[in-house]
Amino acid sequence: MSSVLPVIAWIGSLAIALAFGASPLAAGLCAKLGCRPISILGLLVSSVSLVAKSFSSSFSLLVVFGITYGLATSCIHVSNMLTISRSFEKRRALATGIVSAGPSLFVQGMGPLVGWLTSTFGWRSMYRIIASFFGVALVLTSVSFGSNIKDPSEEKYDELKLAVENDGSLAKGKWRSGISCDQNFSFIKRPAYICTVVSITLSGVGIYAPFFHLVKHCEEVGLSSSEASTLFIHIGISSLVGRILSGHIVDAFHISPLKIHQCADFICGGSMLLIWLASDYLSFSVFAVVYGLSNGAYVTTMYLALMNTVDARDRPMAFGLGEMLCSAGIVIGPVLAGK
Secondary structure, eight states: OTTHHHHHHHHHHHHHHHHHHTHHHHHHHHHHHOHHHHHHHHHHHHHHHHHHHHTOOSHHHHHHHHHHHHHHHHHHHHHHHHHHHHHOSTTHHHHHHHHHHHHHHHHHHHHHHHHHHHHHHOHHHHHHHHHHHHHHHHHHHHHHSOSOOOOHHHHHHHHHHHHHHHOTTSOHHHHHHHHHHHHTTGGGGOHHHHHHHHHHHHHHHHHTTHHHHHHHHHHHTTOOHHHHHHHHHHHHHHHHHHHHHHHHHHHHHTOOHHHHHHHHHHHHHHHHHHGGGOOSHHHHHHHHHHHHHHHHHHHHHHHHHHHHTSOGGGHHHHHHHHHHHHHHHHHHHHHHHTO
16 A cells, blocks of 8 residues: 555646646636636536546556546636636635635645545545535536626727727727737736746745645654644644735735735745744744745735736736746745755
């Protein structure tokens, strides 16, 4: 069994990497076909791939279904974030925080649930039961929101198109430049977008290191593995609060998401530097709470910054491309921190 665990972990890591690395593909599909169909497609493929994985008997099939699952979850994640951007205007930041809090809550509950399902019913039945969760989400997605929601900025863009069609003398160059903007990815030339992607990529190198190395460090200073594991509960709950609270602050006080993001990044980095002063469970718990709050604010404002630094019609590809580039730092960070 011990020889199988690294293989399973590797397949899981591959799926997680694809969930972010395939964001440009998912964003392009959302821009072309709409967020709702792509979300439904992602949920359907995720459910089918998990069921199919439960019948797999070879490593190659597990890898194939792991790749399929990763691509499908990318479609779900990207379509959800873009739907929030389209559906909300006044409380967009708060809505983004609530949606981004979902994965934090999911992770807190799924660990114990997966362990219990595996020990009680076996790993094959565990996959099938989790697949049913995606089926429920598919039904809710199908009936919970309309597919014809438009961002106010996009409506202005369509008004310009209509005006050009009705009056050929009205700045045809503006309409053409709008089309070329979508085709040649000119949004990547915007200084604000470039700075956002570069800063998030660099900070991503270290910001997720505690998730991989915290338990080992706690054991080195004398804490038990069970005590170290409970710190992730503190991190998860604090991150949940931080994601929602940061969105509320952006909306209520009209503060730039980039400023909140910079503050969260600074606090997160500072707490990681000071963790070497922690020597008992209480001090590590304080670190976990501070780190969780700042990490939650970091995630929510990262989503907002990627979409707010470009025009509404460029958001799908800007968000997808930004997530893919930022994921590079997240992938290599834990490896560098462990050396």
